[in-house]
Ligand code: SAM
């Protein structure tokens with residue numbers, strides 16, 4: 001069956017794993033490159049994948065179309081830094097038109113948002129997550145190694161002006177690095193009516209310069225810190241994802257906690273990832289994967305094999321991750337490769 005004959009307007013729910021979990025959410029990394037070098041995400045000197053090994057924009061769109069035809073309703077475009085890839089706006093425009101795709105969202109470090117926010121909104125992107133770990137320019141520079149805080153803040157203002165349905169900030173909190181910034185980040189989010197998620201660092205890839213176990217700062221500790229000045233009301237609705245949300249009383253802001261260590265969220269996992277090289281990853285914390293690039297390139301213009309591979313891949317989706325900060329990382333790929 002060719003891609004043109006796939007029933008994309010009547011998606012099937014075919015992506016169901018051995019534990020009865022249905023995959024409805026795809027996170028796809030469109031580049032492993034980045035203009036930042038965040039200390040928890042990358043080494044200072046990264047070797048990136050040769051361009052010929054990266055999926056083309058056409059291949060990315062093809063993978064997304066087949067996923068949607070199999071029941072995926074939400075796609076997050078990520079990286080590396082997705083907004084540094086040439087043609088990203090056109091790609092998002094194409095993805096935004098896939099029949100059956102309910103949500104097209106993006107995660108970015110915000111460095112290019114000031115000029116791209118409007119075109120992205122026009123392309124059909126509904127929600128954006130912007131990573132922001134500090135509101136102190138020096139600390140921001142230390143954490144990202146090269147990032148300019150003011151550029152990112154200007155990007156966030158541009159995104160607010162562009163009228164996305166929802167903006168969310170993501171902050172990875174490290175003990176004794178940016179832990180003291182938690183209330184300030186929340187005040188910033190409240191003043192703009194946007195959401196904020198705090199993320200516990202995950203042991204993905206080797207990073208030099210800090211000890212992950214020593215710098216671990218738990219979601220519970222953050223919640224305790226916040227309870228001194230804010231009333232957090234539990235929100236019943238979860239997005240089916242790893243975040244647990246709390247409404248900050250008297251504000252429009254919800255605070256989320258992504259806590260791979262203190263709250264195992266695998267039982268409600270509804271997602272898979274595709275790396276920039278076209279490797280389908282069934283779990284962030286395991287290496288079970290399928291090479292989609294080989295299939296895409298071996299069968300141009302015929303999606304039958306790709307479709308079967310995606311359905312079959314559900315059989316190897318692991319039950320859960322086994323992250324342990326005290327052990328040497330067992331996952332050697334960095335988050336930038338995985339598509340965070
Ligand atoms: N470059 C974009 C950005 O920074 O938003 C998108 C890709 S980045 C890999 C996606 C998210 O992963 C960011 O919010 C980042 O903070 C988070 N991240 C990266 N490495 C991480 C790690 N080791 N543990 C937890 N979160 C991590």
Ligand code: SF4
Nearest residue numbers: 034036038041080109
């Ligand atoms: Fe780049 Fe995002 Fe990783 Fe930071 S977290 S180095 S911005 S990919």
